[in-house]
Amino acid sequence: GAVVSQHPSWVICKSGTSVKIECRSLDFQATTMFWYRQFPKQSLMLMATSNEGSKATYEQGVEKDKFLINHASLTLSTLTVTSAHPEDSSFYICSARGTRLAGVETQYFGPGTRLLVL
Amino acid sequence: AQSVAQPEDQVNVAEGNPLTVKCTYSVSGNPYLFWYVQYPNRGLQFLLKYITGDNLVKGSYGFEAEFNKSQTSFHLKKPSALVSDSALYFCAVRDWEGQNFVFGPGTRLSVLP
Numbered sequence: 001g002a003v004v005s006q007h008p009s010w011v012i013c014k015s016g017t018s019v020k021i022e023c024r025s026l027d028f029q030a031t032t033m034f035w036y037r038q039f040p041k042q043s044l045m046l047m048a049t050s051n052e053g054s055k056a057t058y059e060q061g062v063e064k065d066k067f068l069i070n071h072a073s074l075t076l077s078t079l080t081v082t083s084a085h086p087e088d089s090s091f092y093i094c095s096a097r098g099t100r101l102a103g104v105e106t107q108y109f110g111p112g113t114r115l116l117v118l
Numbered sequence: 119a120q121s122v123a124q125p126e127d128q129v130n131v132a133e134g135n136p137l138t139v140k141c142t143y144s145v146s147g148n149p150y151l152f153w154y155v156q157y158p159n160r161g162l163q164f165l166l167k168y169i170t171g172d173n174l175v176k177g178s179y180g181f182e183a184e185f186n187k188s189q190t191s192f193h194l195k196k197p198s199a200l201v202s203d204s205a206l207y208f209c210a211v212r213d214w215e216g217q218n219f220v221f222g223p224g225t226r227l228s229v230l231p
Contacts, residue, residue: 006161034218043208043221044162093161095219107219109154111161 003027004096006110013084014118021079021113023094029074030096035067038091038112050077074098084117091115120145122211122222130228131199139194139225141209150212151192152219153183155205162208168192179203199229 007022023033032051036044048064050056050071058064066088068080077096081088091114097107121144131137143149150169154162166177173185183194192209209222 041224043223044219046218049218091159108164109162112159114159 004110025096030098033077034095124222152210
């Protein structure tokens with residue numbers, strides 16, 4: 001079964017509104033969470049990396065004031081797209097890294113959230 | 119810097135035939151190599167990984183991959199393709215001390231009935 005969940009799976013919003021996407025690790029503690037975005041027919045591009053309780057590290061070119069990341073607990077990270085615009089429409093995928101089975105650190109990917117900004 | 123190349127945008131294969139999806143990588147140090155599959159509007163599903171040990175790695179759904187250090191390749195293979203294998207396949211690399219995956223551009227596999 002899924003070990004990383006994302007909510008919502010789909011969101012449609014008006015331009016200028018803010019959208020929050022949740023990423024949860026379901027049966028393990030995620031010491032590190034990653035947020036990616038994927039444009040149609042393209043690969044995943046890392047947006048930011050966050051460790052629980054500390055500020056996220058953003059990749060070059062990603063606006064930290066635009067994409068707010070909170071990693072308040074070892075099982076939850078949120079990505080808030082502030083004042084969303086049509087160009088923010090994309091598929092957002094989170095990933096969680098932690099120790100799950102047999103003490104082996106592994107990274108799992110969420111199912112993704114499709115954002116459409118009108 | 120790490121990088122991953124998947125030289126083929128699209129691979130077409132007939133059902134029942136063997137399939138190969140190619141991947142080459144560049145990384146400093148020892149690589150961790152991964153294959154993921156993505157179905158439409160879905161997240162990534164893990165197929166297999168190479169960390170160390172046997173160069174031939176067996177994964178989910180009958181897939182396997184061979185690590186070739188001299189050619190810096192990690193090609194994905196399956197002896198007999200199924201129509202349901204049609205999807206987007208991503209090769210990824212992570213160096214042993216790195217935090218993050220670097221993904222290849224993806225290869226779309228179409229298995230024709």
